[in-house]
Amino acid sequence: MEDLIIKMKNELERARSELAILYEISNAMRTTLKLDEVLYIILTGVTAHTGLGFNRALLFLVNEKAGIIEGKMAIGPESVDEANSIWKQIEQEKMDLDDLISAYKFLRDAPERRFNQQVKSLKIPLGEKNGGLLALSVLDGMPLHLTKETITNYRDDQIVQLLKSEELVVVPLKAKDRVNGIILADNFITKKPITKDDIRMLIMLANQAGLAIENSQLYEKTVLMSHTDPLTGLWNHGYFYYLLQEEIEKAKATKKPLSLIMLDIDYFKVYNDTLGHQAGDNILKELALILKNHSRKMDFVCRYGGEEFAIILPETERNEAFLIAERLRQDIEKHPFIHEEILPDKKLTVSVGVASFPENGNLPSDIVASSDKALYQAKSKGKNSVILI
Known part of the structure; x- marks a missing residue:
């Protein structure tokens, strides 16, 4: 009986901690309507040690008009040395999730990291045959957890080759039952196994992120229209x-x-x-x-x-x-x-x-x-x- 009570207490504490993390990320997403800031908040929430704690995260958006899935942003180290340097700075400065999110205004003008450049250069066809892993996730609208055993089925996939991951989770972002983006996350540096709880948390975050992204896109479209000459399409x-x-x-x-x-x-x-x-x-x-x-x-x-x-x-x-x-x-x-x-x-x-x-x-x-x-x-x-x- 005592063991059961302890187990229930631990589960309640874990659930409370998870909800607190999601609440903090959700609140941060509501502070801005700028798309790049929303994307950064989402990925920081996925990778921060006080967030979901993944080593790396990538975000792609669906461009239905062009028939492609576009790489928009990526966060994460490319090597153990880079990871240790980042994590050491975070520990020394005692940076929490809010601090990491606030740092974006300073990072915006810094030289762009190669990993982010590589992801932003990707334009993947929406068709399942040519689009591979991402197109499959968009069309199915279901999360994918690729383990060391199953990831070999996608060894020729463009994303798998770029990430060189042994384990990877792919989660679609949705707004009004329509997939408008994809989040990918892995633990490339630590090799920490991705648990069912990790995936569940990522799915819960993705449910909020899809709507936040749609709101940002609508806002930016409205702003663009107000700044654009209606006849020529040039800036007014x-x-x-x-x-x-x-x-x-x-x-x-x-x-x-x-x-x-x-x-x-x-x-x-x-x-x-x-x-x-x-x-x-x-x-x-x-x-x-x-x-x-x-x-x-x-x-x-x-x-x-x-x-x-x-x-x-x-x-x-x-x-x-x-x-x-x-x-x-x-x-x-x-x-x-x-x-x-x-x-x-x-x-x-x-x-x-x-x-x-x-x-x-x-x-x-x-x-x-x-x-x-x-x-x-x-x-x-x-x-x-x-x-x-």
Whole structure:
């Protein structure tokens, strides 16, 4: 009888401890709607010593539109030495789950770990035949526990080869009975066996995580719509100023240059008045696509207003910016726009102004004013040209 009471007490204590952990992680997930922060909180909850205690955790999201499962984030050491270094720091600083979650704001700007880079580069087909382990988990919607014996059945799987795990648990994330992601976890360093309780806890966390992720995605979609020009899909006028301010602050902090291109369609009023606003809108959309396709990933392409566009060029000095602007001008001039023959020059062209930080000022208003002035000079000197002020 006494043994039974002790056993019941231990089980109650374990259940209370588990609920406390899940409650803390759940509360942390409710503190933000930013997707990257939610993902980090989930994975930290899975790997923290005061959380579920797995050595490594990976998170993938389902992109139904593209028909793929995308790697989004991974946490965990790649070697015993790295693990010992991390765990020693956590022990010395007496970091609890809240401390580990709060550390994300500092880690965000740190060099990205190779393990995280590898996972983020993965794009796995949703089809069961080509998608392997992850696609199977998405399609079945059921957790998978791969042991030393059963993992050999997946030895050719992309994920299994990357992780080199002897034991692995795969748990789907769900929102409203729809699988929207996958969590994978293992104990690659310690080789600690994954128990039924470990899997049960991970499933309970996954049930909350799926909904938190869906809420974050809906929020980010709403935010994106508020920052996006509905006609062209580019960043809008208001968000342009926010981006420019942010990039100037980064440039100041890193002591790196920044440039701004402002461009305006020549004789756009003639085109609009002759062919109508629908035709004019089509030209704006087509030009926006050209600007996006001919810009670098690091650049921010915005619709400033009307037929005027702006491109923020981080880490770009003035002479390089001029060359980029000139290439854009030439590409636009060569592009065959429909009915462009009605324009005075028989071609649709743009006038471009370029300004830079710090040469033209330290404030967004300074850079915009200088770039706009250069654009006006390009217009007044015959159009279809680039002026660097």
